[in-house]
Amino acid sequence: MSDVISVIDRPDSKLVADVSPSPNIEPRQRGLTPTIIIAHYTGLPCVEKSIEVLSRPDCKVSCHYVVGEDGRITQMVAENMRAWHAGVSSWHGETDINSASIGIEIQNPGHNGGYPDFPAMQMRAVTALCKDIIARHGIAAERVLAHSDVAPGRKIDPGEKFDWPGLHRAGVGHWVEPMPVNPEDRGFSGRKQGPEVLEAQVLLARYGYGIDPTGIYSERMKTVLSAFQLHFRPARVDGRLDLSTFATLKRLVDTLPDVAVG
Ligand SMILES: [Zn+2]
Structure with a gap:
């Protein structure tokens, strides 16, 4: 060997x-x-x-x-x-x-x-x-x-x-200041559909995460949101689509260099 x-x-x-x-x-x-x-x-x-x-x-x-x-x-x-x-x-x-x-x-x-x-x-x-x-x-x-x-x-x-x-x-990695967590905002916790769910899935997929935009808040979405939170919004890692998670995700995608989008 x-x-x-x-x-x-x-x-x-x-x-x-x-x-x-x-x-x-x-x-x-x-x-x-x-x-x-x-x-x-x-x-x-x-x-x-x-x-x-x-x-x-x-x-x-x-x-x-x-x-x-x-x-x-x-x-x-x-x-x-x-x-x-x-x-x-x-x-x-x-x-x-x-x-x-x-x-x-x-x-x-x-x-x-x-x-x-x-x-x-x-x-x-x-x-x-x-x-x-x-x-x-x-x-x-x-x-x-x-x-x-x-x-x-x-x-x-x-x-x-x-x-x-x-x-x-120090100049390594992509990151934005997360929007503060509102303790009252528990976001979506169960199976739920809606335009926000679809938009969040589109943004997660555009960023690179392995998720299909279905518009349904599924177990998979909870899992992927938890992964997103572990990296980008660690104050509360619960997989819920709350306003802080949604806004942080939006800002993150908005600050991507053009070449990585699409
Ligand atoms: Zn590992």
Whole structure:
């Protein structure tokens, strides 16, 4: 197997402290190159355990980079290779997200492990790494995404504590200030139809989320709205179409560069 794992012989980024090759790799399909960055949390208790799991052939998972709580960056898969981090997922109709993305696993035990805050030192390293990848691949701001964005319902990482606004202030990712939540506004909670529902679905789909505009507030819509809220309106993640969610979504789509719309 040494010929396979020798694919990464030197790191792609100057920010990498360690190289720890994973055998769980293959070529990117259909000539795809990285146009998306996917942020994950590892959901495992420590970075050593995460790197071990991401290296085990029987686990069938891998990622390009792991960022420790101390900000130390380990590269596990060369950027020109397809790593196995996204699973069943979609964005703007592309369902082979692994071939179209670079995966960054951020060490954090996740919601099942107490979900501690992401340390500032770690977020600084994630920011610097994203900037480095974006500069080398020309990745658009609105294509720096959460795992939950491309796999709503199936994944919730990196979760509501991930500092998207901080990344955006540093020039990474697309984000707008969310409209404040009105505690009285519980939005739609049940099965309901209406022009607002259809408009919200059209906007979600235009942004990239995997949802068909049906005009019906379905379980799928609740799931996708929850994913949207995890990234863009984390103050209340409940999947309801309230005014704050709707207005934040509208503003987000309104501030998309023209090239990404349509
Ligand atoms: Zn993930």
